[in-house]
Amino acid sequence: MxxxxxxxxxxxxxxxxxxxxxxxxxxxxxxxxxxxxxxxxxxxxxxxxxxxxxxxxxxxxxxxxxxxxxxxxxxxxxLGTIDHPHALQEAFADGGAVQCGYCTSGMVISAKALLDRNPEPTESEIGQAISGNLCRCTGYGQIIQAIQVAAGSQRRGEE
Amino acid sequence: MKYVAKPLPPVELPELRQIGKPLRRVDALGKAVGATAYAGDFTMPGMLHAKVLRSSEPSARIIRLDVSKARALAGVACVLTAEELPDGKLTTDMPGQTGQKRRTGSDAPVLASEVVRFVGEPIALVAAETLDTARQALELIEIDYEPVPGVYDPLEAMEPGAPILHPPDNVVARWKIRRGDVAAGMEAADVIVENTFRAPFVEHAFLEPEAGLAWVDEQGVINIRVCTQVVEHFRSIARALQVPQNKVRIRGTMVGGGFGGKEDITVEIFLAMLARHTGRPVRLAYTREESFAAQSKRHPFVITHRTGVQRSGRITAAEIKLVADSGAYPYLSPYVLLYATIMAAGPYRVDNLRIDSAAVATNQPFTSAFRGFGGPQACLAYEQQMDEIARTLDMDPLALRRVNYFRTGDPNATGQIIESAAWLEESASRALEALGEKSVERGPIKIGQGLASYFQSYGRITWFHDTSRAWVGMELDGTVVIRCGTPDLGAGQVNSLCQITAEILGVPLTDATVYSTDSALTPLAGTSTATRQLYMSGNAVAKAAGAVREVLLGRAQNHFEEELDNLDLADGRVIVKSDPGRSLPLGELAAMCAAEGLALSNLALFKAPFSEGIDPDTGQGRVFPDFTFGSQAVEVAVDTETGQVEVLKSVACHDVGRAINPAAVEGQIAGGSNQGLGYALMEEFKLEEGRILTPSLTEYLIPTAVDFTPTEVIILESGTGVGPFGAKGIGEPALTPAAPAVANAVADAIGVRIRELPLTAERVLAALDENWP
Incomplete structure (x- = not known):
């Protein structure tokens, strides 16, 4: 072909x-x-x-x-740039959710898709949403926290 | 039992401006927005694409290798075999740093020629105009193997008559430790407890498969962009290629995870050969399957403890035997084995001690560095043994440990005195207190709690005479530049250099720019291994920044006509402490210095303590700069009907000396713990007669976000480390206690000890049912 x-x-x-x-x-x-x-x-x-x-x-x-x-x-x-990062990208950078960074782009995308349909996810919903994204560095805790922080700042931004 | 944390000894750490703050790491935002370029992201005009032909056989003689059809394929630039480098050997040995005698004849050939010893061993290289053409060319290479009997178990490999990989026998390294009088110690014991524990092959599974791009520049220098933990490999590559060392340059990139798996040479030697041969840029990126087959694994170990102990809990003697599977080639096995040997008796004072260890070759993937470097396997055995002793004596596990824990001033297994704080009971009692009361059991669900403590070195073996270099300079606007060869694996290595420099020069972290990981342009800092970069390069950068600070303050002294101790650098200014109204921007001060020809930059060398090697007959002598101590406590629920183990809670508590960046420290500990939980419950790189049964991330499972509850992190700061500001190392130790804590929790839950990792549902059910097939 x-x-x-x-x-x-x-x-x-x-x-x-x-x-x-x-x-x-x-x-x-x-x-x-x-x-x-x-x-x-x-x-x-x-x-x-x-x-x-x-x-x-x-x-x-x-x-x-x-x-x-x-x-x-x-x-x-x-989604964003160094000068104008997306709320998720900023929360990842600030919250220790980025170590080697190789999984980060895919992780941010999964988080974005989650927040688009569920702006107020629980920890367990976040875990499910990123369960197809492997990270070998962080143990996921700081990533889940960062997504919650970003969700909070997006909600505040919309109010 | 309810635990109350032991009070910490009083430590007063000064409040600092940058150190100890959870600041945004300098590398974080670029990675978060996807702007950071990794080794596989680089391309060049005219670039060729490379592939590697690898052995499909675990043990065979190559009786025919015909690359003529592959060479003839349109679009193929070259096909290289071992003929290209007749004596090309790979050694993970840093000249000028390691002094250990190597066993000759057992280094891995760059490309196999007559014999292959493991599935995945490289045989030929192809470079072609497109990746598709390179793949087609691989398929056109004709190769005939004649099977040779192989050996796939290290204990069998030590038996007489076993097939020999590297004559005269399969033992590639041995160590022994002799202290005190073991016979008398055993005699003095009330009970003797003996157990054998096993650990499997484990895959690093970093997210970024090995990749790189090489080209020859106008000076004839072979430039190699690659994700590596060791830019000093440029020397080994030059030696293998028989070119001068100043004609090979490694430009490391941000590494997408290493964990020891990018400590040995990976793609860079092949890239160098192909770029030199073709005169064109060449790119090589491994697929996940190739990454799994080609590179090292964590050493499987079989460890037997025989411990004499009194009713009081005091250990009177220990005999320990360790056998490690080195796989097909030794690589770093001698050193991994040494670490495991020295740490085999754990963080416990044992005056009568006999340890014998061997690393043994088999026709399996080679094993080498992996986070912890033998320490985790040792800990797995000694901490399960401690719980078995506690069970035998009907003692509380912490009470037993408390009797034997190292204290500052105690000698370890090699007679080296523990000089820094040994906060073992402090960390254990904190972890147990945070773990809390045991959850309630329901029906078939059994609950168990487990504890593990450890000690682990940071910094390289002291007879390697380790050094690091860093350059720090101030620009004329008061911003700061750091140059240091440190590879950044994602653990925050370069950020620490920036945070330390920013503290000393009184600038915000955002005013520090760092250049790293270039073997030609950044001062060589040594390897990002052995949990050494914060200690070594942190001290080097502190020394360089301190020298610049001295120049700045000296000039400011004249300007303000104030005593030195009344001046400080803070927030981008030099200030008079007694009169903060009097200050000057650092840019102005720097300009004054420059106008007078004062040096605004400094290149510093930091040397670790040097020592002679250990006594070969007794294993006695100094081996390490210092040690990190800590503990982890875990609660599990075991479903006795399905065998499933769930981690309900995990708490890790480590004394990191001083947390340069607490958020980064938390990340190291939580992430290391997660790898350790995977080691305990999920991960096993499986082989059958040397053939890989877990060739990709589909079969080899690592923890996802829903497998384990995140580990709660408790950071202690004794301030007693030999790193900058009293820091100890935490990168590798973070992993060590997790798996034994889980194993002890599972044994506590079901009342049976499973002596082999991982603790899969099948193994749990088998342990619960004597009639299990």
Whole structure:
């Protein structure tokens, strides 16, 4: 099968990319320069490559790029920047939720998807929401706390 | 039993501005927003993609290797075999730092030529225009193996007639310790307790698989961007490639987790060979499966304790035997074994002691450094043995430990005197107090509580003559630059350097910029291993910053015409302490110094205490700069119908000397504990006759966010460490007590001791049912 051109909106910008039939969304995004989307296993075990695909958190290594033509993709880098971080990114940085940082982008994406549908999650709901994101450094406690802090600051921001 | 925490001895630590504050780490925001570049994120124009052909056989002779079809494939730039480097050997040995004699002939070849000794051993390298082409080329390499009998158990490997991996025999390292009179000590005992404990292979499972990019620059220097714990490997690479050491440069990146797994050379040697051969940039990134197959594991151990003890609980003698599985090649096994040997008797005073240990080769993945470096396996055995002794004597586990705990001034197994605070009872009583009363048992659910205490070294072996260097300078606007070769594994290594410098130079943490991990441009700081960076590079950076501070204050003394002790650096200014209205921005002070040619920068060298090696017959002598002490207490619920173990509560309490950044310390302890809980209950890298049964994160399970309740962290600060501001090391010790605490809790719950990790549901059910198949 030949390669085909697909059009995506990535972090708010229209992008076109030629993809091979077997190429995953992970590979396509990294070719587009989205190096915040991390490759940790290429089979959906670790969650390091999680992105929002039309608002839903997915492991981009499990999605064929060809299927995403016309979709909107948000990666962690699309949520905020060093100068203007997202509330989740700021809470992760402040709360000791970042150690090596390799899982962080996927973790923030899963947390974003959670807060989008449940702005006031319990610890256990947070745990479930990030249970597909492996972290080998933190033991998860400071990550769960950071997500609660971010949820609180978002709620206060909306009031 | 209800525990009340033992009062801490009085310690007055001065209130500081930056040290001891849970500040946002300097690396945190870049990582949080996805801006930090990792080793696999770099590309270059004209870059080739590399793949490695690996052995599918655990023990075989290569009788034919034909790469001609792979070389002929369009888009293949080169295929390299062992012929490229006839004598290429890999050693994890830092020249100028390690002095231990190595057993010749057992170092791993860079590429295997005649024999393969484990599944995953590298044989050939391919570089091609695309990754797909590189993969296709691998499949075109023709290789025929002739199976050779292998050995897959270290005890069997020591038997006469076992297949030999490295002549003359499979024992790649031995240590022994002899203290006092063991026979007399056993004679003086009221009871003798003997047990054997086993620990499995464990995978590091850092989130970032090994990756890198290499190119040869216009000076002929081979540049290698790589995630590594050891930039000093540039020397080993130069030696293997037979190029001058000043023609190899390692530019380390932020490491996506190391835990010892990136201490040995990984992709960088292959990248160097391919870049040199092709003259083009080459990228190599391992898949998860390749990372699992190619690199080291935690040593499996079989540890037997025979302990003589009096009714009072006093240990009168101990005989300990340790056998470690080194896998196919020794790598760091001699040192891991040494650590396990020295720590084998635990944080207990044992005057009559006999320890014998061996590391033994098998046709399995090689084992090497992994957080704790033999300490966790030793702790697993000695702390379960302590509980078994307590059960035999019908004593409370803490009461038994209290009789035997090290106290400052006591000699350890090698006769080295414990010089710093040994807050064992302090940490144990705190952890138990926080754990609280036992939960109520319901039906088939049994509740158990377990305690483990430990001692563990930080800093490298003192006969390695360890050093670190750091450079600190002030810019003319009062901001600060730090240059230090420290690799950052994610534990906050470079942040600590910044926080220490900011404290000493009186600037906010955000005014410090750090450059690290470049073997050519940052002063060499040694390895990010052995829980040594805060101790070594922390002291180096404190020394360099102190020298700059002296220059600044000296100039300020003239300016204000005040005594030195009436001046201070704080909040980006130099201030007159008695009259805070009189102050000057550091930028202005720095400009004055620069105008007069005063040195606003300093390169400092910090040396650890140097010692001679230990006595080979008795194992006596100094080995370590200092030790960290702590305890962990765990409560578990065991479902006696399903065998499932649930951790209900976990409390870890460690004396870290001084917490440079308490949030980072908490992260180290909580994260280390989580790895330890996984070690106790979930993790086992399984093999069958040398073939991997857990090839990826699908089969090899590490803890997720829902497996364990986060460990509660209690930080103690004795201020007695040899690190900056009295800090001790905590990175590795954090893992050590978790697994034995769980094992003791499970035994407490079900009344039966399971002597092998992990404590899976199957093992629990088998322990509860003598008729289990």
């Amino acid at each position: 030949p390669s085909r051109m697909i059009a995506l909106t990535v972090n708010g910008r229209g992008r076109e990319i030629l993809v091979k039939p077997k190429a995953t969304l992970l590979q396509a995004l990294r070719e587009l320069g989205c190096t915040d989307v991390k490759n940790g296993c290429e089979k959906g075990d670790c969650g390091a490559c999680a992105v929002l695909l039309d608002g839903i958190a997915v492991n981009s290594c499990l999605v064929l790029a060809g299927q995403t033509d016309g979709s909107e993709v948000t990666t962690n880098a699309g």
